[in-house]
Amino acid sequence: MKDRTIKLIRKFLYSDFPISIDTLSEEFQLSKRTMRNEINQLNTYFIDNDFPVLQTIRGKGLRLTMTEQKKEALIELIGRDVHDEILTRDERLLDLILSISLGKKKVFLYQKEEELQISKSTLDEDMRRLRQLLTKYTVEILSIPKQGLVLNGKERSIRTMIYSFINKMVDNFTLTDEIKNQSVKQQIIFKYISLEVFKKIDQIYGESISASEDNLYRKNLVLFTGIWLTRFQNKQSIQSPDWSHKETHASQEIQEFVQAIFDKFSIQDAANEYKYLTFILDTFNPKNMSTSIEWVQAQLLSIQLIQHVENETHIPFTKKEADLQEGLYQHIGSLLSRLRYDVQFANPLKETIKANYDTIYRAVESFTPEFNKVLKKQLTEDEIAFLTIHFSTSLSELNQELTYFYRAVVICNHGLATGKLLSENLKELFHIEVLAVLSSREIELIKKLDVDFVFSTVSIEIKNKPLLILEPIIKEDSKEAIAAFLSQHSQYRRLSNEHRDSTQLFSDILTLFDKKTSQKVECQYQELEKIFRKNHLTINKRELQPMIQDVLKDENILMNVEAKNWKELITKVSHPLLKERIITENYIQAMIDSVDEYGPYIVIGKHLALAHARPEDGANSLGLSVATVKSGVEFGHEENDPVKIIFCLSAVDSFSHLNIMRHLIDLINDEEKLNQLVTTKTIDEFKQTLFN
Structure with missing residues (x-):
């Protein structure tokens, strides 16, 4: 039986609702005509093996209805092991690259012909395609007498290639002991990196980073660590001395994870590899900004x-x-x-x-x-x-209404962004209030939540709560399934509650304050916040970001500054902020060190620079200063030198300075305005030009 046919059977086996030809055609990347032929062949197979055929549900699609006993018999019939079947071309390519890169034995083509049960011409074509795929990684396959097939390229590139190859071949990498729940490609991976090794790595992740989350970040980190470990244990090491001299800024949790890996697998005297793995894994972390x-x-x-x-x-x-x-x-x-x-x-x-x-x-x-x-x-x-x-x-x-009729929790192992997308779609389309997006490791938390039912993108068992398994992206078939599910459980419907976000009201009142009084209004802002809290009104402070004219004071505008070089220019433009204790001396040094290390990246537009450092480098509060330069200063930028105007920004978080950044982006795109600023003579003239 073809692998595609087996996948098609499993699709119907695990679906509780009809599936349309359009959906099948899209998923299997076949024309509708070819898909119908596949369905006809599948029904013939069912008849020959005494199974019920697919039923056509008018206007909805096809559905497989059979007893649990028949389902078990069918699963037993289609269950297979990777060694017993002829693999597809993609599966063969995956097996070839992993056997060459991760296998402990020498790989010879004649042995692969016998193992994969294919002809020499087929294997030659597979090798041609494989060599072509590897060119973009600057890695090649050499055939050496007595050594067999070996990879030629930098070890760093080879590791990246293996990781990328697996990720593109395997849709959803999971750690499961049940063969029937493992795809053929996953079984191939476990031939070369054992499931036990992956589980040990995953356990260390749970102990050092997070025991509950189960998302793409975790899966990618575990997968790459398994690849790195296997290559290293096979005596394939990073040779470049660059890593030993590189300063790493990795998070504490990543460093703890890597150290635990080294301890668990008894790795010693490998400082180069420690720095390499720490740096690479930290790049996977969406929460970290290292420079x-x-x-x-x-x-x-x-x-x-x-x-x-x-x-x-x-x-x-x-x-x-x-x-x-x-x-x-x-x-x-x-x-x-x-x-x-x-x-x-x-x-x-x-x-x-x-x-x-x-x-x-x-x-x-x-x-x-x-x-x-x-x-x-x-x-x-x-x-x-x-x-x-x-x-x-x-x-x-944006599209959803602000009233809900049900409460639910979403279980999603594809990552927080994908889980949030599913929850927002449920809100928009079906008035479902999603109280939490959890991973399958956090099921116990559901007991503590006031929810009516559970939506999940993975197969789980839930007691005392209605459960619906969904794909992460809601399509037409999913909409019908959800509608039927809600209809079936209509007794859980709740009265809607109006939700008010008073952010705009708060912003309007602040605008009124600014117009009606010339006095300092910080105290009035605080009093107004107290009033809002007393009346149980919500203020989203992230949407109340100050404008550039609110932050840039007259005393922080320097006109016609002279500087011998870029270091002196950064020091001078930052002096007003230092004087007000908005920044520390360390912040100024961090700005200079950053340009020394990474080059003139702070030159963000023609003749325009934005000096800055990270908040933890010495930013005490939000602040901005600016200087026009009497004679342009060279930073070493090929296109935008010399710098004629430089801003210095102190930011303490990731959102309060966004309006300032937007203003500077507009300035990048307005060369005429920039030239006007450079030629202004007074602070008032500079402000009028900049703010308008």
């Missing part, structure tokens, strides 16, 4: 991306900008770090996201030249799909 250059680039790119997608789609994403920008900022920061070493995540939901959010996907995709210009690397479709998820979630938030 100032990543911090500012992530901020600029996320703001510019939101503006671009809103212009392309005409969807008012800026109404949800605070949460959207925060999510994008974290993701892009992680992406910047990963791209340094050509590590990009594989997205198992890529095709579904492209199909269901095509307009947003294309808008994000059209912004990629800006990414490529900054990163000097091409973004993959997988990463574009991840960025699309953030916008799709905001779209659902």
Whole structure:
């Protein structure tokens, strides 16, 4: 039986609702005509083996209805082991690359012919395709007498290649003992990296990083660590001395994880490898921004991306900008770090996201030249799909009504962003209030929540709560299933409660204060907050970001500054903030050190620089200063030197300074205004030009 037929049977076996030909055609990437032929062949197989045939449900699709006894018999019949079947080409390619890169035995082509049960010509074609796939990683396969097939390339590139190859081949990497729940490709992986090894790594993750979360971050980290460990144990080490001299900024939890791996597997005298693994795993962490250059680039790119997608789609994403920008900022920061070493995540939901959010996907995709210009690397479709998820979630938030009729919890192991997308879609389409997005490791928490039922993207067992298994992206089939589920459990329907967000009211009142009084209003702001709290009104402080004119004081505007070099210029422009104790001496040194290490990245536009460091480097509060330069100062930027105007920004979090950043982005795109600022003679003239 063909592997595709087995997958088709399993699709019907585990679906409680009819599946349309359109859905099957999309998932299996076959024409509708070919899909119908597959269905006819499947029904013939069922008849020959005394199983019920697929039923056609008018207007809905096909459904497999049979007794539990028959289902068990069918599962037993289609169950197979990787060694007993002829593999598909993709499965053979995966087996070939893993046997060459991770196997402990020498690999010879004639042995592979016999093992894979294929002809020499078929294996030759497989090897041709494999060599072609490896070219982009600057890795090649050599056939050496007495040694067999070996990889030729830098060890760092080989490890990245193996990780990328597995991620693209395996849709959903899971650690399960049940063979029937393992895909053939996962069984191939476990031939070369044992399931026991992966489980030990996963256990260490639970002990050092998080025992509850179960998402793409965890899976990617566990997978890469398994690859690294196997290569290292096979005597394949990083030879470059660069890692031993590199200062790492990895999070404490990553360092604890790596140290626990070294202890568990008795690895000693491998400082080079310790630094390498710590750095690479930290690039997987969406919560970490390791350098100032990543911090500012992530901020600029996320703001510019939101503006671009809103212009392309005409969807008012800026109404949800605070949460959207925060999510994008974290993701892009992680992406910047990963791209340094050509590590990009594989997205198992890529095709579904492209199909269901095509307009947003294309808008994000059209912004990629800006990414490529900054990163000097091409973004993959997988990463574009991840960025699309953030916008799709905001779209659902914009569309949903603010009244709900049910309460539920979502179980999702595809990551927080995907789980949030599913929850927002449930809110938008079915008035379901989702109280929490959990992983399958947090099921016990459901008992503590006042929810009516559970939606899950993975197979789980829940007692005393109605459960519906869904795909992460809600499609037409899923909508019908949810509607039927809600109808079946209509007794759980609740009266709707009105939810009020008084952020706009608060903002309007502040505007009124500013117009009606010239006195300092900080105390009045605090009193107003107390009034709002007393009346149980919600204030989203992230949406109350000060404007540039609220932060830039007259005494922080320096005109016609003279400086011998860029270091002196940074020191002079930051002096007003130091004088007010907005920043410390350490912050100034951190700005200089950052340019010394990473080059003139703070030159963000023609003749325009933005000096900054990370908040923990000595930023005490939000502040901004600026200097025009009498004679332009060279920073070493090929296109934008000399710098004629420089801002110094002190930021204490990831959101309070966003309006300032937006203003500076506008300045990057307005060369005429920039030239006017440079030639202004007085502070009042400078302010009038800048603020207008």
